[in-house]
Amino acid sequence: MSADGFRWKTVDDGEPALFGVDELLAPDRSTGRMSDLEFLHVTAKRILNHVPSGSRAPTNWTINVYRGCSHACAYCLAGDTPILMADGRARALSEVRRGDRIYGTAGDDGDRRLVPAEVLDHWATSKPAFAVVLFDGTRLVASADHRFLTTDGWREVRELAVHGADLVQTRREPSARLHKIAVRSVDDLGVEMPMYDITTTTGDFIADGVVSHNCFARPTHEYLGMNLGEDFDRRIVVKINAVERLRAELADPRWTGEAVAMGTNTDPYQRAEGKYRLTRGVVEALGEHGTPFSILTKSPLVTRDLDLLTDAAARAPVSVNFSIGTLDERVWRATEPGTPNPRRRIAAMAALADAGIRTGALVAPVLPGLSDGPDQLREVVRAIRDAGGSLLGISPLYLRPGVREHFLDWLAGFDAELHADYLRRYAHGAYAPEHYLDLLYERAGVPRRRGGVAARLAPQ
Template sequence: MALEAEETVVSVEPLGLEAALYDITTGTGDFIAAGVVSHNCFARRTHEYLDLDSGADFDSKIVVKVNAAERVRRELAAPRWRGEHIAMGTNVDCYQRAEGRYRLMPGILEALRDAANPFSILTKGSLILRDLPLLLEARERTEVGTAVSVGFVDRELWRLVEPGTPAPDRRLEVCAALNEAGIGCGVLMGPVLPYLTDSPQQLEAAVRRIAEAGATSVSAITLHLRPGAREWFLAWLRRHHPELVAAYARLYGGRAYAPREFQDRIAARVRDLAERHGIGHRAPRPIRRPTSAPARRTAPEQLTLPT
């Protein structure tokens, strides 16, 4: 988790969250793993850190840091570490299918629990429920947050856009199970796909289902078309929705992001729907915190996990 001197934050976008985020799974390519074929995944280009390509290699090759738990425990014990919040899954999902074989997360969670270090997890996977006992143990000592990624609930579109991932309704079942157990779980509603999942009816259906799952929060993110993901998503669009190619060219041009006013309009609609469906109105269960909380830095940093 030592910060490389040459690494800097290149952009920051509001996600409706107020915690500083730290990702121990990426940064130098030490823990790069695809495991699923997601045509819209903005993490595709991270494969290039290890001289793999963001296309076929992303879909078929993984690199696993098998001593991740050992390194996390060592870094958390280092005098230089000040107990900042660590966010996992913000670039590559730590509960993808490869985790079922390598079982790295139990050791990582045990290290975070023992250090009483606050953390959060974002996932599309259902495997997180395997580690629910560890999450509950950690919650007794520090702040623990979770979120699932559900951009839309259209099953037919899910099969085309995100093959190999758990279905949206399964992810919402995970959200419900975590909240029922006392681990607060929100939903990152991303990506919202312009002209495919952004109609008032589609947004309403998604937010209603998210509310039914008891989500503590919902934040919408419009599709990013960064290099790597851009080529593969647009190729998918030409195959399955050629009638939208021109509309996407007008909306995005050569940019990675849709115009700000378009993003803001989607985010505002989702906020209004969340308010209407009562998302975030449930009082969270109290968290037992350590008696002496470590000092926190306020600015987020991209961290690496040394060999």
């Protein structure tokens, strides 16, 4: 394919290019178990990427050696937030696209009203996740620096956790008046999750009925002129000079050795890593320079690099985390047959912990009636504890639009009685009722800490 279709050189805001047209090498169409993937080789101009100004992410630097991701995940803990479209319908944030017409707001705080707006950009990243729960049961998952409109102006989620607030809300209808609703709790989920956001002509949008501010976007596949659907899953951009470039940047006298996050955009241990081994080279380089780093992954392939992770952890803080919804073999095979066996993830966690690497897991997604039994939950918690990991939190299934229809269709054929229960349980939105989350922690036998970090399990 031609490089002319890609936005390689520049972006609208004038940021320097990551790589140029002349640096796009011939595509590599893989064979064997990767025959469904196409790898686009590029030589990157930089590997250590500074978080954009205006962001208050906990780390200032990220590394992503791949753009796009071959994981086929069935659930998403972010991106399912309903956005009020200009036709009065709701659409999941992850499915909104540039050029879509939505509703934003206009006017001052005393006379703010809903007005049509256009989506100028749509993007994805990964950040530490917080659950913001309102008194009417609305539950939003957002990053700490995401801003919502309150009766006292724009406030970040981190501020809501400390001071509380009344958010400005509409009844999810274009003709509805804005009103206030109090925040009941803010929970740190203790894990990084995929996050989506948009830029609009009004500077805001309606997220599950709440007025939400734009955040700063870092481009992914759309930035390069590819789509975020099939292209994101199948066409993987590979920065083949990542290790060489990183070593040069780490050797620069101006580099101060700040913490680096890996997996902030795509999984560093996705299938492409088995072919290119770039993440291994990055881990080795970071370790040699004593640079602290964290990894977010769903793949047990990370244990391949235990030798390098151990060496790196001896010089600086290193952490690796996973997500595990259940250890029930029947439930896993029925609901997530394309994902790595959860016991392999537990084994990977144990290997990391035995090697002295900080590690843990989020118990998610928990499926009502399928994987939420006390014995099932306690088995996962016990496995995490026995593996030497930390419990990062418990999260039930989110039935976002698209996933909702697909999952419920499958469930109807799997168990008609359970299907009827889900229709009642999820009748008012994508989230299970808030009291159900309390029940999950109770069944798991661990405390739920509101407004702070999730419960931790010390290995015994």
